[in-house]
Amino acid sequence: MWRPSGIFNRTYAEDRTVIRTRTQWIGLILLLSAVVAIPFFFANPYLLSIIILTIITIISLQGLNFILGFCGQISVGHSAFMAIGAYTTTILMTRLGFPFFLSLPCAGFSAALIGLVFGLPSLRVKGFYLALATLAAQYLIGWYLLHGGQLTGNIYGLPVPRASIAGLALKTDRAYFLFAMVMLLLMSYFAKNLEISKMGRAFIAVRDNDLAAEIMGINIFRYKLLAFFIGSFYAGIAGAMWAHYLAHIHPSHFSLMDSIWYLGFLVVGGLGSAMGPVFGGIVYIGLKEIVSLITPFLGKVFPGISTNIFSGLALIIYALVVIVFLLFEPRGINRQFKLFKAYYRLWPFAY
Amino acid sequence: MAFRLLTIKQGGRVMKRRISSRLVLVLVAVGFFFLAVTAPVVLAKEVKLGVFGDVTGPIAFTGQQFYKGYTDYFKWVEKYNPIPGTTIKILMEDTGYDPKRYLPVLKKFVEEDISAGYIMGTMGTMTMEKELRELKIPCVSEGSGYPPAINPPGYVFLLRPLYPDFLATAGIYFMEQWKKAGKTEKPKLIEITWDTPYGRGCIDQGEPWAKAYGYEVLPYQLFSGQPNDLSTQLLKAKNLKADLVYSNHLEGHQAVLLKDAARLDLLDKMQFCGGSECRGAEIIKLAGKATEGAWSVSHFADWTETQNKGIQLCMNLQKEFRGVLDYQTQYVMGVIPAIITAEAIRYAAKTFGPEKVSKETIYQALTTMPEIDMLGITANVKFSPTERRPYKHMNVSKCVNGQWVKEKYQIEVPWLKP
Numbered sequence: 046m047w048r049p050s051g052i053f054n055r056t057y058a059e060d061r062t063v064i065r066t067r068t069q070w071i072g073l074i075l076l077l078s079a080v081v082a083i084p085f086f087f088a089n090p091y092l093l094s095i096i097i098l099t100i101i102t103i104i105s106l107q108g109l110n111f112i113l114g115f116c117g118q119i120s121v122g123h124s125a126f127m128a129i130g131a132y133t134t135t136i137l138m139t140r141l142g143f144p145f146f147l148s149l150p151c152a153g154f155s156a157a158l159i160g161l162v163f164g165l166p167s168l169r170v171k172g173f174y175l176a177l178a179t180l181a182a183q184y185l186i187g188w189y190l191l192h193g194g195q196l197t198g199n200i201y202g203l204p205v206p207r208a209s210i211a212g213l214a215l216k217t218d219r220a221y222f223l224f225a226m227v228m229l230l231l232m233s234y235f236a237k238n239l240e241i242s243k244m245g246r247a248f249i250a251v252r253d254n255d256l257a258a259e260i261m262g263i264n265i266f267r268y269k270l271l272a273f274f275i276g277s278f279y280a281g282i283a284g285a286m287w288a289h290y291l292a293h294i295h296p297s298h299f300s301l302m303d304s305i306w307y308l309g310f311l312v313v314g315g316l317g318s319a320m321g322p323v324f325g326g327i328v329y330i331g332l333k334e335i336v337s338l339i340t341p342f343l344g345k346v347f348p349g350i351s352t353n354i355f356s357g358l359a360l361i362i363y364a365l366v367v368i369v370f371l372l373f374e375p376r377g378i379n380r381q382f383k384l385f386k387a388y389y390r391l392w393p394f395a396y
Numbered sequence: 397m398a399f400r401l402l403t404i405k406q407g408g409r410v411m412k413r414r415i416s417s418r419l420v421l422v423l424v425a426v427g428f429f430f431l432a433v434t435a436p437v438v439l440a441k442e443v444k445l446g447v448f449g450d451v452t453g454p455i456a457f458t459g460q461q462f463y464k465g466y467t468d469y470f471k472w473v474e475k476y477n478p479i480p481g482t483t484i485k486i487l488m489e490d491t492g493y494d495p496k497r498y499l500p501v502l503k504k505f506v507e508e509d510i511s512a513g514y515i516m517g518t519m520g521t522m523t524m525e526k527e528l529r530e531l532k533i534p535c536v537s538e539g540s541g542y543p544p545a546i547n548p549p550g551y552v553f554l555l556r557p558l559y560p561d562f563l564a565t566a567g568i569y570f571m572e573q574w575k576k577a578g579k580t581e582k583p584k585l586i587e588i589t590w591d592t593p594y595g596r597g598c599i600d601q602g603e604p605w606a607k608a609y610g611y612e613v614l615p616y617q618l619f620s621g622q623p624n625d626l627s628t629q630l631l632k633a634k635n636l637k638a639d640l641v642y643s644n645h646l647e648g649h650q651a652v653l654l655k656d657a658a659r660l661d662l663l664d665k666m667q668f669c670g671g672s673e674c675r676g677a678e679i680i681k682l683a684g685k686a687t688e689g690a691w692s693v694s695h696f697a698d699w700t701e702t703q704n705k706g707i708q709l710c711m712n713l714q715k716e717f718r719g720v721l722d723y724q725t726q727y728v729m730g731v732i733p734a735i736i737t738a739e740a741i742r743y744a745a746k747t748f749g750p751e752k753v754s755k756e757t758i759y760q761a762l763t764t765m766p767e768i769d770m771l772g773i774t775a776n777v778k779f780s781p782t783e784r785r786p787y788k789h790m791n792v793s794k795c796v797n798g799q800w801v802k803e804k805y806q807i808e809v810p811w812l813k814p
Contacts (some may be wrong), residue, residue: 056409058546064669079519088505089507090504090506091500091501091503091504091507092509093503094500094503095500098496098499098500134687199600200541200592200593200600201522201542201543201544201593201814202522204526218503223809237809238688239523279480289500291495291499291523292526293522293523293525293526295495295519295522295523295593296493296520297593298495298496299524330496333494333497334500336452337489337491337492337497338490340451340452341460342492357452357456358452358493359452
């Protein structure tokens with residue numbers, strides 16, 4: 046890690062501190078002020094809506110980052126864990142009358158427990174076989190939600206009540222944006238701290254070489270399951286936020302394709318880093334918007350080309366982006382960001 | 397009184413021309429006349445319509461045809477039958493049948509201050525139905541797979557009855573034929589259908605209705621994904637001696653079903669009938685002769701009905717705005733929401749004045765206006781303050797000599813409700 050000149054780690058506490066310099070503090074305050082100001086100065090509901098969806102995606106990717114990025118366990122059922130969170134909060138609020146502030150953590154914990162169950166195969170298998178085991182989660186959960194009768198709304202899904210905190214309904218995009226931003230900050234804070242904690246280091250040890258980690262005394266079973274638990278907790282929270290924002294949920298909102306693209310865009314953002322999910326989420330949702338803006342335009346410019354070609358443009362572009370990153374920058378945008386930071390700190394010197 | 401208008405130098409003398417006040421008055425009057433003539437064009441109310449276009453993604457092909465039909469009809473309206481005092485502006489955003497896209501696009505349309513919208517499928521309807529109620533934006537929708545949308549006072553106006561009514565249409569017509577043939581035992585109905593909300597949309601309400609109507613209902617058979625073999629489901633139907641096989645899926649699925657039925661020699665033993673998406677040129681191309689004799693329940697006219705005014709209109713639209721005649725059932729389906737929306741705007745403009753055309757007045761028009769003449773494409777449309785389904789009559793088509801022709805018109809359906 047590159048630090049500004051003169052900043053040394055003399056204690057463990059210093060080593061674990063994220064914000065160290067006055068410039069960083071000023072930067073953070075400016076960033077937070079800008080974030081709070083966004084809905085008031087850019088009161089464009091379309092943009093706010095895109096930002097909210099991006100925040101939800103980032104939280105979900107942060108969860109996947111624990112499983113894949115830090116602990117090296119693959120999960121192809123992440124979107125299904127989001128569904129568990131979404132359905133839990135809805136059912137708790139509509140059937141048992143839970144308030145939103147209680148149903149939200151419950152959504153996280155229920156997804157975490159289900160994630161734990163589907164993470165159990167990680168104790169015996171890894172890689173491709175683990176991917177298949179988690180793929181089963183995607184299908185089983187999806188099937189249950191679609192055939193779950195009145196509890197899950199069957200094929201019609203469930204209407205979701207609006208979220209409210211202390212009697213204030215988060216009905217407007219502005220209010221929901223602020224709520225989502227607070228959630229993102231909390232989850233990011235936790236993620237960053239976990240990364241530099243004992244647990245985070247244990248995750249990385251298991252990822253890099255589980256045999257060596259076990260020899261060092263790390264209980265790899267415990268940490269693999271913990272990764273699934275925490276990762277799915279994040280997914281559950283993201284799913285609940287998604288449900289309350291859309292006000293309606295359906296199994297098709299949480300598809301296998303989403304799970305796969307989450308994996309792909311986590312690679313694009315940067316695996317195993319706190320900033321990776323942020324970049325991944327922004328690129329994923331941003332690309333989706335850009336493609337949907339240019340597709341009708343391309344159809345008009347090239348009327349001779351079958352419109353069916355453009356209809357798959359989004360998938361082609363996603364796949365291209367993921368392939369390009371896998372080939373040329375497998376450590377993702379985050380690495381380029383770090384290089385830029387180092388360059389900026391050393392400038393005008395080369396090293 | 398006179399005004400000096402201009403001064404001309406002529407041969408060293410200055411000649412002053414004067415103009416009378418009468419001439420000034422005439423000029424002013426002419427000016428006002430031109431203003432009055434041009435005023436309606438300048439001040440015409442622009443009515444913005446938002447199209448949630450599923451023109452990419454899993455239903456891209458269908459969505460693109462819907463959009464062509466929709467826009468062509470409005471071009472025709474603007475050219476030949478304009479709505480006095482208004483101009484129509486269509487805004488289209490690609491939603492890709494992706495639930496993540498609908499809400500941002502809706503927000504964008506709200507900013508654009510759209511007065512009405514068009515939703516191309518059940519996914520969009522499900523995702524936005526609650527929000528549309530809150531925003532009070534009336535939208536016509538193809539999303540018949542989401543029954544809660546019909547609960548008043550919803551802002552989603554369906555373009556066809558719910559899917560169970562499609563099953564009921566097939567059931568009513570088949571029973572008619574059954575009794576005509578003098579058979580007295582209960583006919584056996586089986587559903588072989590796609591395991592999706594769309595495919596299963598007719599089971600929950602359709603099967604209890606069928607039992608009550610006199611059918612013996614056999615256990616439904618589901619399949620998922622894009623199958624290339626449906627023998628297992630068909631053999632089940634064969635073993636249970638099904639008489640009517642009903643399916644709610646797409647052309648490709650129905651083609652596989654019919655081809656497998658032909659291979660298993662079942663085409664003469666049971667009647668195959670699909671929903672409105674089990675019809676069109678594609679299925680005949682894919683399943684060939686196996687399509688002969690198959691039925692399809694539909695809510696709109698066939699392309700082969702060249703005497704039908706609505707179909708004639710669709711053909712003219714294609715000739716004029718596309719330059720070619722292209723047999724696409726979905727194109728016709730795209731014209732249907734355009735007719736309904738255009739007529740609602742026309743009614744709102746007539747009743748409340750063109751300048752008052754808005755989402756509120758279009759909603760009022762949709763819920764209170766008299767029957768909309770659909771030129772025979774569908775049954776005439778009539779919504780009400782408490783009803784969001786457009787009509788109670790549907791048709792059954794049959795594949796004869798490689799073409800879909802109307803088998804039975806205007807079957808009254810029960811309007812099954814969840």
